[in-house]
Amino acid sequence: MKKFFEKYNQSTSEYGDRWNAYLKSIETFVCANIPKKKSEVVVLGFGNGNDIPLECISKFNNNILATDIDIKSMSNKKYDENTNIRFVQMDYLSLDFINIDLSNLSQREIVKIIEGIEFDIPHELEFTKFDIILVAPIFSQIFYYSYLDFLVKQNVPITIEIQSALMKKTSEALAHLVKVIKYIGKENSNYFIWQDLLEDKFMYDLLNAEKIILEYTKRYGLSPSIFGVQLLKDELILVDEIYLNWNFNENRNMLVELMYLKKGKTLL
Numbered sequence: 001m002k003k004f005f006e007k008y009n010q011s012t013s014e015y016g017d018r019w020n021a022y023l024k025s026i027e028t029f030v031c032a033n034i035p036k037k038k039s040e041v042v043v044l045g046f047g048n049g050n051d052i053p054l055e056c057i058s059k060f061n062n063n064i065l066a067t068d069i070d071i072k073s074m075s076n077k078k079y080d081e082n083t084n085i086r087f088v089q090m091d092y093l094s095l096d097f098i099n100i101d102l103s104n105l106s107q108r109e110i111v112k113i114i115e116g117i118e119f120d121i122p123h124e125l126e127f128t129k130f131d132i133i134l135v136a137p138i139f140s141q142i143f144y145y146s147y148l149d150f151l152v153k154q155n156v157p158i159t160i161e162i163q164s165a166l167m168k169k170t171s172e173a174l175a176h177l178v179k180v181i182k183y184i185g186k187e188n189s190n191y192f193i194w195q196d197l198l199e200d201k202f203m204y205d206l207l208n209a210e211k212i213i214l215e216y217t218k219r220y221g222l223s224p225s226i227f228g229v230q231l232l233k234d235e236l237i238l239v240d241e242i243y244l245n246w247n248f249n250e251n252r253n254m255l256v257e258l259m260y261l262k263k264g265k266t267l268l
């Protein structure tokens with residue numbers, strides 16, 4: 001799985017000018033809402049670090065823990081030497097140990113293996129709580145494609161049964177990820193979570209983003225990203241949110257939801 005994401009992150013390491021407006025919007029939203037005092041910060045899905053508003057999260061002498069399954073991409077980024085940042089490689093699903101030879105197994109046996117996969121809280125996050133939690137887009141990437149890639153590389157024929165088992169496990173992986181995100185927060189922690197929801201060639205009408213998502217959901221059902229965001233909103237309290245266009249290149253544009261959430265039962 002690490003290898004899968006190393007390859008993916010290499011393909012997104014160079015951002016051109018078209019990213020600036022998107023990055024600026026994330027920076028402005030996070031800076032406006034972040035606590036103005038020394039804090040313990042964690043970033044999930046740090047990757048190449050290109051969409052992480054480092055300048056504002058490193059103010060007030062904050063300690064930053066940057067995490068991702070792909071340590072190589074995290075080491076590419078250049079930092080101000082005063083940034084108090086530590087990099088830790090981790091899999092939020094704790095699946096790194098998986099290394100089974102599937103070549104001689106029947107389809108039924110492979111489905112059983114997928115069904116039997118269990119997720120765990122990463123050891124490094126088990127005993128530490130953070131004041132500020134940033135989560136870059138990871139719902140759309142969690143489990144399904146990396147595990148599919150793992151099966152294809154082992155020459156496993158991808159049948160409907162195997163796909164269906166993978167989809168079910170992906171829903172569990174999303175629920176697990178939301179559990180981890182909630183678990184690492186304190187009672188008053190501030191969460192900044194952004195997620196790509198839909199992809200199109202054209203820019204989205206951001207004023208009508210909620211309507212567009214609703215129409216998409218009615219027609220196609222819940223995508224992993226929309227499902228993950230829904231789970232988040234069930235578990236945390238949404239304080240504010242904005243929608244952004246994440247314009248990859250002339251043929252790819254994502255609709256992104258950027259949320260500010262808090263833990264606890266009541267607002268502030």
Ligand SMILES: C[S@@+](CC[C@H](N)C(=O)[O-])C[C@H]1O[C@@H](n2cnc3c(N)ncnc32)[C@H](O)[C@@H]1O
Pocket residue numbers: 005006009012045046047048049050051052067068069070073090091092093136137138141142143
């Ligand atoms: C869309 S990228 C986020 C963008 C990133 N901040 C950047 O600027 O490149 C999602 C990140 O999630 C990481 N990721 C995916 N699945 C993971 C997992 N199970 N555990 C930890 N990180 C994972 C990928 O390696 C990737 O860097």
